[in-house]
Amino acid sequence: FEPISLGIAIGAASALTGYLSYTDLYCRFAECCREGRPLNVSALKLNLEEKLFGQHLATEVILKALTGFRNNKNPKKPLTLSLHGWAGTGKNFVSQIAAENLHPKGLKSNFVHLFVSTLHFPHEQHIKLYQDQLQRWIRGNVSACASSVFIFDEMDKLHPGVIDAIKPFLDYYEQIDGVSYRKAIFIFLSNAGGDLITKTALDFWRAGRKREDIQLKDLEPVLSVGVFNNKHSGLWHSGLIDRNLIDYFIPFLPLEYSHVKMCVRAEMKARGSAIDEDVVTRVAEEMTFFPKDEKIYSDKGCKTVHSRLDFH
Numbered sequence: 001f002e003p004i005s006l007g008i009a010i011g012a013a014s015a016l017t018g019y020l021s022y023t024d025l026y027c028r029f030a031e032c033c034r035e036g037r038p039l040n041v042s043a044l045k046l047n048l049e050e051k052l053f054g055q056h057l058a059t060e061v062i063l064k065a066l067t068g069f070r071n072n073k074n075p076k077k078p079l080t081l082s083l084h085g086w087a088g089t090g091k092n093f094v095s096q097i098a099a100e101n102l103h104p105k106g107l108k109s110n111f112v113h114l115f116v117s118t119l120h121f122p123h124e125q126h127i128k129l130y131q132d133q134l135q136r137w138i139r140g141n142v143s144a145c146a147s148s149v150f151i152f153d154e155m156d157k158l159h160p161g162v163i164d165a166i167k168p169f170l171d172y173y174e175q176i177d178g179v180s181y182r183k184a185i186f187i188f189l190s191n192a193g194g195d196l197i198t199k200t201a202l203d204f205w206r207a208g209r210k211r212e213d214i215q216l217k218d219l220e221p222v223l224s225v226g227v228f229n230n231k232h233s234g235l236w237h238s239g240l241i242d243r244n245l246i247d248y249f250i251p252f253l254p255l256e257y258s259h260v261k262m263c264v265r266a267e268m269k270a271r272g273s274a275i276d277e278d279v280v281t282r283v284a285e286e287m288t289f290f291p292k293d294e295k296i297y298s299d300k301g302c303k304t305v306h307s308r309l310d311f312h
Ligand SMILES: Nc1ncnc2c1ncn2[C@@H]1O[C@H](COP(=O)(O)OP(=O)(O)OP(=O)(O)O)[C@@H](O)[C@H]1O
Pocket: 051, 052, 053, 054, 055, 085, 086, 087, 088, 089, 090, 091, 092, 093, 094, 189, 190, 191, 255, 263, 301, 302, 303
């Protein structure tokens, strides 16, 4: 749409309808930031419960974190979530669900920004440049939309220096150079700590305890220390942990055979095909499971389900 005719069209439609404000109508055509828009908690809850399999802790914490943050009119700092777990367990998937519930266009929104370490910050010798670019990008985008969402994927492959550049933005400052970062959301994704999470899940399994009995308190302390002491966590000595700038460490449990089957069914449904249990079983059985003896957890989570389904 060209702005003047869009303005006229909106004005005319407003006059005709009489009850929709200019902003309401404008936002139907163009994407608006709408900082004050309340989060639809029941929609988010339903999304997580229906779509995310086998992650009772992540579901619970993400729901609590986003609801609490968005209900708070005056947050003292931006929300920072650190998602940890084995490959293919749903970290990107959940970030996408969260993004869609915060800004309807999700990852395609102008207010949601995804950084992938190996893609956006590949060269160690350019850290200074990345730091400057990242600071400018975040400042510019938060000035345009206070409730911007920034997702950093592959944190474990990120040079810790890069994240240092955004440390001030994550802190308890009211404003930095006239910009307040307090309504922004930062989500960090990494495989760091995945081995510790798996170990805890396995201990529960071996003790005959239910997966759903694993509580946050069983994992949170191991995780924050494990991630902090892990040189390859991207957060290693970055100051984010020792200054308590991460609000929630969110563990993603390794996925079991039954979860892989759920992913296959979900994918079939998404493709509009009828659910064929034989195919579901065949795809799930093609995946590899660990540890060697017990073979409980899928080593790629649900990651290759999409492509495997193409061959059936
Ligand atoms: N727990 C889950 N529930 C439902 N679907 C899942 C789950 N985990 C993974 N998937 C499916 O598998 C795909 C790949 O998962 P995703 O990209 O979220 O993994 P990840 O944890 O981010 O992995 P990585 O650490 O390798 O980046 C998702 O797009 C989704 O379709």
